[in-house]
Amino acid sequence: MPKPDQFQISPLIRLTLLSLYVALVLPLPVLAEVTQTSVPPALLWMGAVLGGTVLYGVLSERVQVDAKGIRVTYPAWVRLFLRRGWALDWSDVKALKPRSTGQGxxxxxxxxxxxxxxxxxxxxxxxxxxxxxxxxxxxxIDTRDVKPLSQPWMYLILLGFTLLLLGVDGWTLWTANSLG
Incomplete structure (x- = not known):
C-alpha cells in the first residue's frame, strides 16, 4: 500500500506565474504617477498588492493523498476568503474522465x-x-494515458519571456523617471 503523501504546485510554475504578474502589474502605479493619470497611484499599488496576495494564495494549493482519499487544501486564510478545496474518498471515485481544454x-x-x-x-x-x-x-483506474497538462519546458520558455519583459519594464521605468 502507498504511504500518505503530499504534493504542492511546482516551484517553476509558481515562480513563473508570480514573476509574470509582477512584470505585468508593477509598471502601472509608477507610470500612473509619472504620467499624472486620474487614477491615484496609491490605489494601483493597493490593487497590485491585493492581486499578488490572491495569486500567491491560489498558488499555495496542496494535494494530500492517503489510504482514505485525496484532498486539495489551501492555507486557512485562503480557505476563508478565496477557495475552500475539496476531498474525495477513494471508494467514491467512479471514474477519471478526460476533458479537452480550449487550448487543445x-x-x-x-x-x-x-x-x-x-x-x-x-x-x-x-x-x-x-x-x-x-x-x-x-x-x-488505468492511468497510463494520463499526462501532465503542460511540460516544464513550456514554463521555462514563459519564464524566459517574463524575464525579458521585466528587463523592458526596468528600462521603461528608468526612462520614465529620468524624463519626469
Missing part, C-alpha cells in the same frame, strides 16, 4: 459515485507521475 490540451476529472460530481485532478504539482500512480493503486 486534456484535463482529467474524478467522477464521484455518491454525488455524481466532478473534481479536477491537480496536474501542476511536483511529482505528478507519483500522484497518478497513487491514484491508480487506490482506485484501480
Amino acid at each position: 490540451g486534456l484535463v482529467y476529472y474524478f467522477v464521484s459515485q455518491a454525488e455524481d460530481r466532478a473534481y479536477l485532478l491537480p496536474m501542476r504539482v511536483v511529482g505528478f507521475a507519483r500522484l497518478v500512480r497513487y491514484v491508480e493503486a487506490r482506485t484501480g
Whole structure:
C-alpha cells in the first residue's frame, strides 16, 4: 500500500506565474504617477498588492493523498476568503474522465459515485507521475494515458519571456523617471 503523501504546485510554475504578474502589474502605479493619470497611484499599488496576495494564495494549493482519499487544501486564510478545496474518498471515485481544454490540451476529472460530481485532478504539482500512480493503486483506474497538462519546458520558455519583459519594464521605468 502507498504511504500518505503530499504534493504542492511546482516551484517553476509558481515562480513563473508570480514573476509574470509582477512584470505585468508593477509598471502601472509608477507610470500612473509619472504620467499624472486620474487614477491615484496609491490605489494601483493597493490593487497590485491585493492581486499578488490572491495569486500567491491560489498558488499555495496542496494535494494530500492517503489510504482514505485525496484532498486539495489551501492555507486557512485562503480557505476563508478565496477557495475552500475539496476531498474525495477513494471508494467514491467512479471514474477519471478526460476533458479537452480550449487550448487543445486534456484535463482529467474524478467522477464521484455518491454525488455524481466532478473534481479536477491537480496536474501542476511536483511529482505528478507519483500522484497518478497513487491514484491508480487506490482506485484501480488505468492511468497510463494520463499526462501532465503542460511540460516544464513550456514554463521555462514563459519564464524566459517574463524575464525579458521585466528587463523592458526596468528600462521603461528608468526612462520614465529620468524624463519626469
